Amino acid sequence: MDFENRIYSGTLKNRITSARDAAGLIRDGMTVACSGFTACGYPKAVPLVLADRVRRGETIRINLITGASVGEELDETLASLDIIARRYPYQTGPIIKRSINDGRIMYQDIHLSKLADQIRCGFLGRIDVAVIEATAILEDGSVVPTTSVGNSPVFIEQADRVIIEINTTQPAELTGMHDIFVPGRYPHRQPIPITDPAQRVGTTAVPCDPRKIAAICPCDIPDNPRPLAVVDEEARAIGHYLVEFINGAVRGRVCDDLPIFQSGVGTFANVVLEEILHSDWTDILLWAEVIQDGIFDLIDSGQLAFASGTSLTPSPEGLKRFYEHISRYRERIILRPQEVSNSSEVVGRLGLVTMNTAVEVDIYGNVNSSHLSGNMVINGIGGSGDFSRNALISIFMTPSTGREGAFSRIVPHVTHVDHTEHEVHVIITEQGVADLRGLDPRERAVRIIENCAHPRYREALMDYYSRALRRGGHTPMLLDEAFRWHLNYAEKGDMLPE
Amino acid sequence: MDFENRIYSGTLKNRITSARDAAGLIRDGMTVACSGFTACGYPKAVPLVLADRVRRGETIRINLITGASVGEELDETLASLDIIARRYPYQTGPIIKRSINDGRIMYQDIHLSKLADQIRCGFLGRIDVAVIEATAILEDGSVVPTTSVGNSPVFIEQADRVIIEINTTQPAELTGMHDIFVPGRYPHRQPIPITDPAQRVGTTAVPCDPRKIAAICPCDIPDNPRPLAVVDEEARAIGHYLVEFINGAVRGRVCDDLPIFQSGVGTFANVVLEEILHSDWTDILLWAEVIQDGIFDLIDSGQLAFASGTSLTPSPEGLKRFYEHISRYRERIILRPQEVSNSSEVVGRLGLVTMNTAVEVDIYGNVNSSHLSGNMVINGIGGSGDFSRNALISIFMTPSTGREGAFSRIVPHVTHVDHTEHEVHVIITEQGVADLRGLDPRERAVRIIENCAHPRYREALMDYYSRALRRGGHTPMLLDEAFRWHLNYAEKGDMLPE
Numbered sequence: 001m002d003f004e005n006r007i008y009s010g011t012l013k014n015r016i017t018s019a020r021d022a023a024g025l026i027r028d029g030m031t032v033a034c035s036g037f038t039a040c041g042y043p044k045a046v047p048l049v050l051a052d053r054v055r056r057g058e059t060i061r062i063n064l065i066t067g068a069s070v071g072e073e074l075d076e077t078l079a080s081l082d083i084i085a086r087r088y089p090y091q092t093g094p095i096i097k098r099s100i101n102d103g104r105i106m107y108q109d110i111h112l113s114k115l116a117d118q119i120r121c122g123f124l125g126r127i128d129v130a131v132i133e134a135t136a137i138l139e140d141g142s143v144v145p146t147t148s149v150g151n152s153p154v155f156i157e158q159a160d161r162v163i164i165e166i167n168t169t170q171p172a173e174l175t176g177m178h179d180i181f182v183p184g185r186y187p188h189r190q191p192i193p194i195t196d197p198a199q200r201v202g203t204t205a206v207p208c209d210p211r212k213i214a215a216i217c218p219c220d221i222p223d224n225p226r227p228l229a230v231v232d233e234e235a236r237a238i239g240h241y242l243v244e245f246i247n248g249a250v251r252g253r254v255c256d257d258l259p260i261f262q263s264g265v266g267t268f269a270n271v272v273l274e275e276i277l278h279s280d281w282t283d284i285l286l287w288a289e290v291i292q293d294g295i296f297d298l299i300d301s302g303q304l305a306f307a308s309g310t311s312l313t314p315s316p317e318g319l320k321r322f323y324e325h326i327s328r329y330r331e332r333i334i335l336r337p338q339e340v341s342n343s344s345e346v347v348g349r350l351g352l353v354t355m356n357t358a359v360e361v362d363i364y365g366n367v368n369s370s371h372l373s374g375n376m377v378i379n380g381i382g383g384s385g386d387f388s389r390n391a392l393i394s395i396f397m398t399p400s401t402g403r404e405g406a407f408s409r410i411v412p413h414v415t416h417v418d419h420t421e422h423e424v425h426v427i428i429t430e431q432g433v434a435d436l437r438g439l440d441p442r443e444r445a446v447r448i449i450e451n452c453a454h455p456r457y458r459e460a461l462m463d464y465y466s467r468a469l470r471r472g473g474h475t476p477m478l479l480d481e482a483f484r485w486h487l488n489y490a491e492k493g494d495m496l497p498e
Numbered sequence: 499m500d501f502e503n504r505i506y507s508g509t510l511k512n513r514i515t516s517a518r519d520a521a522g523l524i525r526d527g528m529t530v531a532c533s534g535f536t537a538c539g540y541p542k543a544v545p546l547v548l549a550d551r552v553r554r555g556e557t558i559r560i561n562l563i564t565g566a567s568v569g570e571e572l573d574e575t576l577a578s579l580d581i582i583a584r585r586y587p588y589q590t591g592p593i594i595k596r597s598i599n600d601g602r603i604m605y606q607d608i609h610l611s612k613l614a615d616q617i618r619c620g621f622l623g624r625i626d627v628a629v630i631e632a633t634a635i636l637e638d639g640s641v642v643p644t645t646s647v648g649n650s651p652v653f654i655e656q657a658d659r660v661i662i663e664i665n666t667t668q669p670a671e672l673t674g675m676h677d678i679f680v681p682g683r684y685p686h687r688q689p690i691p692i693t694d695p696a697q698r699v700g701t702t703a704v705p706c707d708p709r710k711i712a713a714i715c716p717c718d719i720p721d722n723p724r725p726l727a728v729v730d731e732e733a734r735a736i737g738h739y740l741v742e743f744i745n746g747a748v749r750g751r752v753c754d755d756l757p758i759f760q761s762g763v764g765t766f767a768n769v770v771l772e773e774i775l776h777s778d779w780t781d782i783l784l785w786a787e788v789i790q791d792g793i794f795d796l797i798d799s800g801q802l803a804f805a806s807g808t809s810l811t812p813s814p815e816g817l818k819r820f821y822e823h824i825s826r827y828r829e830r831i832i833l834r835p836q837e838v839s840n841s842s843e844v845v846g847r848l849g850l851v852t853m854n855t856a857v858e859v860d861i862y863g864n865v866n867s868s869h870l871s872g873n874m875v876i877n878g879i880g881g882s883g884d885f886s887r888n889a890l891i892s893i894f895m896t897p898s899t900g901r902e903g904a905f906s907r908i909v910p911h912v913t914h915v916d917h918t919e920h921e922v923h924v925i926i927t928e929q930g931v932a933d934l935r936g937l938d939p940r941e942r943a944v945r946i947i948e949n950c951a952h953p954r955y956r957e958a959l960m961d962y963y964s965r966a967l968r969r970g971g972h973t974p975m976l977l978d979e980a981f982r983w984h985l986n987y988a989e990k991g992d993m994l995p996e
Contacts, residue, residue: 086938088936100972101970101971101972102970103940103967103970106937106938106940106941107938107972108936108937108938108939109919109920110920111920111921117849117890118935118936121751121752121753121849121890122751122752123752123935123936124935124936125936185753185754186752186753186757186848186849186890187753187754187757187758187783187848187849188693188694189693189847189848189849190693190847191689191690191691191693191843191847192689193689195686195687195688195689196686253619253620254619254620254621254684255619255683255684255685256683256685259684259685260685285685343846344842344843344845344846344887344888345689345842345843345846345847347842348841348842348843349687349688349689349843350684350685350687351615351619351684351685351687366915371971371972371973373971373977374971374973374975374977374980375966375969375970375971375972375973375974375975376970376971376972377971377972377973381918381920385887385918385920385921389842389883389887389888390842390887390888392615392619392684415975415977416973417864417915417918418918418920419918420879420883420915420916420917420918422607422608422609422879422883422916423609423883437616437621437622438586438606438616438621438622438623439604439606440584440604440605440606441606442601442604443604468873469601471873472599472600472601472873472874473599473869473871473872473873473874473875474598474599474605474869474873474874474875475869475872475873475875475914476873477872477873477913479871479872479913479981479984479985479988480981480985482872482980482981483977483978483980486977487977487978490977
């Protein structure tokens with residue numbers, strides 16, 4: 001279906017222009033909000049024009065706001081040309097990450113559920129231009145998203161002007177997969193009436209005042225999703241322990257049969273979904289932010305009843321598979337605004353069992369999911385806090401070591417806390433499961449060390465803990481040794497040098 | 499109104515017994531759940547009998563679960579006799595605190611909103627006996643709470659047997675002040691339909707299967723609330739800055755006029771309420787867990803439209819005042835179960851501006867609200883996480899120093915994190931306000947040091963930060979110096995010894 005046929009409003013056809021002219025609306029110093037959540041559904045043509053203008057000598061520095069991370073054309077290309085002055089709420093990519101850690105980009109890492117209200121309530125200033133990738137524009141000006149919804153509704157609502165990139169590589173059959181519910185103004189907001197992941201409560205397109213649409217341009221660049229990493233045995237072991245834990249401690253115990261699950265982003269989370277494929281679970285419900293390859297497998301196997309997210313996040317092969325069988329998959333998937341998919345309200349109500357990945361965990365169960373060595377941000381907290389904080393059971397998974405065993409991911413004290421002991425109920429590594437529910441910190445320490453730490457580090461962890469215990473207190477710690485292991489790694493390349 | 503007249507069910511009158519006989523249902527090794535949230539509405543007669551039995555040589559060790567902290571008759575008396583083996587979800591008092599820090603009591607500090615579901619879903623084992631203070635028992639067996647609701651609904655629902663202490667010092671006019679809404683079973687729970695603090699959505703008494711009521715005994719011991727501490731100039735200054743901040747940056751900006759507020763527990767929070775009394779604010783709405791003296795002032799001044807909580811938490815004088823004018827105050831106050839007052843769902847929906855107290859804050863805005871020196875628990879996280887994590891604007895307040903200036907409450911790195919940088923939007927000390935919304939961690943550091951740190955520590959904080967900045971990263975830190983100040987204080991009694 002070609003470009004012009006995707007614009008159902010006759011009057012809006014006079015806003016058709018080239019990506020170059022559309023990008024002309026963006027000037028130095030502006031705040032630009034773009035669709036996209038992971039490398040799906042983000043604008044591509046307009047950002048590449050911006051990059052081109054800078055390469056030709058123009059100075060452009062913008063504040064860039066998105067749903068979460070986006071594709072390379074946007075974050076990596078613009079960061080490599082120093083176009084991004086300020087960035088919210090999340091990012092991924094080696095170039096932008098370096099710019100942030102070097103201080104060339106100011107970045108605030110914000111709970112993904114919270115950004116929409118922070119924009120609506122003016123915390124981040126005005127949005128000059130929203131650039132939204134769309135499948136189509138309907139007669140009343142409303143915009144059909146593509147492979148993600150993210151923050152597009154609030155961006156369109158709040159921006160002074162809107163640029164629509166109609167991406168003709170995105171199948172027209174995406175129409176109808178979205179459910180756009182936009183909460184009202186504080187303080188007398190109504191409930192989000194969702195009680196089931198399959199429930200529809202909104203419209204299939206994002207409402208948009210047609211007078212705001214300043215430009216509509218075509219784009220024929222496909223989504224550029226990230227490949228899945230090679231799956232190792234550790235990830236499989238963790239997936240195996242997860243299924244075992246749910247079967248033994250959750251299924252039929254905390255609710256009638258299976259709880260509703262949330263599953264995080266990335267290779268690791270995907271492997272866990274693959275392990276679920278080998279379980280006897282059926283009628284699985286997922287309430288999450290991303291829909292990954294593993295979900296397509298669970299649809300094909302007949303085990304998944306329904307998955308709700310704000311974005312697809314397949315591998316390149318997964319995206320191809322999704323496009324080929326879209327009529328089958330769309331029956332079991334809804335994409336929602338991230339202020340709904342990640343909302344505290346719905347997460348709390350559904351009683352989720354959440355499964356997220358940790359960078360490191362300490363012996364009391366505090367989780368670092370964003371920083372290396374305390375100072376270097378990797379990506380950010382993303383949606384992990386939205387889900388874990390309001391979950392019924394919050395599970396964090398990580399291999400017990402990294403860098404061929406040179407560092408332990410179970411440490412005496414995490415260098416950065418993203419999830420506190422209060423919202424971490426279960427830790428799983430390839431060594432085993434630490435179910436921390438109901439335990440005192442001193443009991444947690446012993447259980448985490450015994451069940452989750454790698455044998456190479458177990459004795460040293462217990463030695464630290466025992467000496468801390470002699471100092472006393474509810475949460476024993478040694479102020480002068482808390483980060484000794486991290487210092488060892490920084491200085492000698494090993495947390496426990498010989 | 500005397501004891502027997504408060505039992506409206508004729509058949510239940512045959513369960514009347516003495517506190518001593520009622521306490522006989524509690525045996526060594528049991529899990530006992532008691533009403534109470536702060537030193538209001540907790541059982542007194544039965545715990546004192548338990549203490550007496552132990553003083554006479556009986557061995558009793560129980561797991562004790564409550565709403566939050568409770569009065570001295572319960573926590574302090576039982577802890578002093580080593581009767582408490584395990585404690586959830588919060589506590590206050592020098593004796594119980596010492597027992598916890600010494601390892602004689604296993605204590606898990608749990609987000610107060612979450613305990614009810616953790617019990618319902620079996621995380622903490624079965625409840626053998628619930629001991630509930632009541633104003634009255636209705637004809638169908640349902641129980642009218644007293645000065646707090648806390649977790650009484652779930653305790654009554656889940657316990658094998660229920661003991662009711664009818665406290666005749668509690669005025670019968672408390673009947674009608676409560677609104678009991680109990681969420682359904684996961685995973686298909688319905689919305690909590692609250693959109694306004696004044697809204698009623700439940701019953702005025704706690705449903706109770708009368709067959710569960712094993713004993714009904716009288717109690718004539720009044721609530722024993724804690725006095726307010728002496729108010730100092732620092733607290734007044736913080737209250738003043740708070741009002742100024744709301745007027746300048748919030749009122750009419752993030753919502754139509756004033757947002758709905760949450761205010762934490764204690765003297766400090768109360769002083770802030772007193773400062774609000776001097777503002778021109780009207781139609782104030784409060785959605786919180788506790789109703790303190792300052793709320794009565796705001797009702798008397800005509801500024802408060804409505805306050806919703808789970809407990810009264812007045813000073814001894816405040817309680818007297820409440821009892822004397824109960825007909826006036828009850829028109830503007832509702833007490834709810836803490837799984838409703840602190841629920842992520844309602845907190846998120848109402849768009850709260852939350853005001854809680856910090857023990858220490860680091861230069862990036864991470865907040866410690868529970869531990870001294872990293873290891874010694876004070877009370878716990880309480881409800882602060884329930885409110886701040888899901889707030890629209892989360893404010894933390896603290897004096898900039900403690901112990902006559904010998905330690906700074908603004909530190910390079912907090913020793914324990916209860917609230918991460920992601921959910922801390924504003925810091926207020928007597929020095930000023932740091933509005934952190936939209937800022938990169940490096941910007942946050944400078945703003946917190948300049949606006950909130952005490953002049954004695956400002957230069958040293960900036961020196962730490964500058965050197966950390968040279969090491970680089972998004973969140974600059976020095977692994978080997980992060981806790982140097984805390985070590986100084988522990989070793990030399992001053993964070994910055996001469």
